[in-house]
Amino acid sequence: MPLILVGLNHRTAPVEVRERLGVADSKLPETTSALRSIEGVDGAAVLSTCNRVEAIVSTRDEDSIEAIVDWLAETASTQRAELEKHLYILRHGDVVRHLFRVASGLDSMIVGEPQIGGQVRKAFITALDLGTLDSVLTQLYEQTMRVAKRVRTDTGIGEHAVSVPYAAIELAKKIFGDLRGLQVLLLGAGDMGELTAEHLHQQEVKQVFVANRSFERAQELARRFDGAAVQFDRLDDYLAGCDIVIASTAAPHYVVEPQHVERALDARKRRNLFLIDLAVPRNIHPAVGRIDGAYLYNVDDLQQVADANLTQRQQKATAAEQIVTREVDAFRKRLVAQDAVPTILELQQRLEQIRAAELEKCLRNVGPMTAAQRAAIEMFSTQMINKILHYPILQLKYMSDEPQERESLRRTIRKIFGLR
Template sequence: MQLLAIGLNHTTAPVEIRERVNFSPERIQAALHDLIERELAQEVVIVSTCNRTELYYGDKNNTAEVIITWLSHYHNIPYQQLQNHLYIYSQASAIRHLLRVACGLNSMILGEPQILGQIKSAYQVARAAGTTSRLLNKLFEHTFSVAKQVRTDTEIGSSPVSVAFAAVRLAQQIFGDLSTQSALLIGAGETIELAARHLHENRLGRMIVANRTVERARQLAKEFAGYAISLEEISLHLAEADIVITSTASPIPIVTAAEIKQAIKIRKHRPIFIVDIAVPRDVEPAAGELEDVYLYSVDDLNEVIQENLRSREQAALKAEEIIDTQVLHFISWWNSLDTIELICHLRERAQDNRHRVVNKAKRMLDNGKSPYEVVDYIAHTLTNTLMHSPCAQLRQAGYDGRDDLVTAARQLFQLPDNT
């Protein structure tokens, strides 16, 4: 059985190609079944996200070219155009690649944790579709175990390296438990959506979403059990917010220092943590001079991010060492499969011989033979049966000058070296 990983990602293909090769969730099961039914793979898992599409498959005969041809036809992309963006890994390299992806070492943001959940989902879909067996089941379970070890034994995921994540982590440092805090998110773009997700995952108590288009604010707020307001209503709700994260495309400030000063007064000087990610800025810089206001700009966060990125790069070196060791462990298990099958065949043969000899011995007892004679028959027959083939092969090996077989026999049967 050969193991192959074929795919493309944000480093090998532009978004236009990644979009065309992407498998939507509702199409993955059909694609998996198509590969199996066409006998292009014996086992297969498809991982498809916005930044990568990868196929991990095991098969005894088919080559990477067969899968690339299938991908080309399935997504209606010329073979050569597709091939230019693909990477192909086999055996140990495929194992190492999957481990690196799962640990966030192959991501756009080093160490990001979301990819592990996406891989787990892809594996569950393949298992439900019945397209995994012993090799891929073992590989993906091993992958999840290694990813957990890397997260536990290194600092690869402890330091935020995205603006949204850094903003939420700073909020945690200031307030500790977020379950009793309220957040006002201004804007509804990708960064605000990601910040909302991080806040929700950290059990934020209450969320308000403000946006120029209120309907878009409602969509985002509904996803995270919050409520929506317009930009014009911000001043009415500012005093409710312990945390303010803002990222709009407004050319002028949306929140003034005067409004924040009034909010602080209403809050009886309970602090407000504000992260202004927008460029141009959404919050008047003078607000940062107010007491009980912690105002951070995107430049402030970038300093945090760069420092944390250096920390992750150091952690990544340790993670790579863990992965190298775990690749060897998996290869050792994989190599043992043939030996296990050989042992099973050997035991089956021994059991067949035992049944045959025991049945003959029972008939001998039924016919009046003495127990001593029957025991002697059993010992003599089993010994001859077990030793006949090895002795014949060793004799032939001696004739043929096969010293390797003779040496292996000494080791296998723990015989003394008579040289």
């Protein structure tokens, strides 16, 4: 049964195309069911993230590809010719390899990023709950998750931060260990500062305080992190109470001076204070980094950590690709063998019928014989049939990935041996 994948991603389509085709979580069941309802589609799942949208199907033949592309164009409310410029169409073993790589983080914008594995799982779980997965896609889903887990376990590809916000989290953990129970102060509303605060919130910090020149903007951001908005002019009070400070304002001057940090450390009884300066120009005076108990990192420091980790990840990606290659080959062989089972069983039954009928004729003509003699003739005829079947069965078990080639071989063997 052919496997087909039609999709686009961050390499083939700009964001304005991806967002037109993107599927909200609330719409995923409806969209998956619509894909399954296309003529010729036996199983269906839809993977939609900010970086990719992919329709994954098992079909009776490849004729359904045209209908799937039409459906995607209709879903995106765009002309088919315009959408086709950005689409890729994968078939059979290439679908297996692609999904194994995607779930393992090898096809991501940031190699090894961990979120994609959960997103792939959600896509298939949704389809499973809807009943739109057939046996082939169910096996593909289960094996994809096993391969993704093996890649991460065996290579450690996702262990080190490769983005500035994640690098900040990694450094914070080196200073404090467990981040739960810590308090965070976000100064300003820069995009990278927001993202870092969001990651810290996901680490279950105790509280996130947001200070901004616009108190309304501070309140808006605080709601995102289940935090609290504070007045910017109360900076000293919150520096003393917080363990991590993220500075990301548009101010053209320093907003955190050494005397601010000295007072905060005295109030904290010299407990460590971790300061992340993501602003350009910088918001935190560099002299703060020379104060005992204050750990200051600016955006360049964090980028160096991320770049070093990215080099490590790229090295681990080579080992991960080798795992994927072996797993794809094993899964392909399993699917081909399963596909061949009905023909192999019919072939064995047909030749066994011929053997049994011809043996009876032979035994009637030979006349009386001992049990040992009869057993020897039985053994001889059985072994002969097994020898005759050996190469046809091998060919069926190790057929090509291409469904048309497999079907051609099946028909040839069935014709030669008189199978219906």
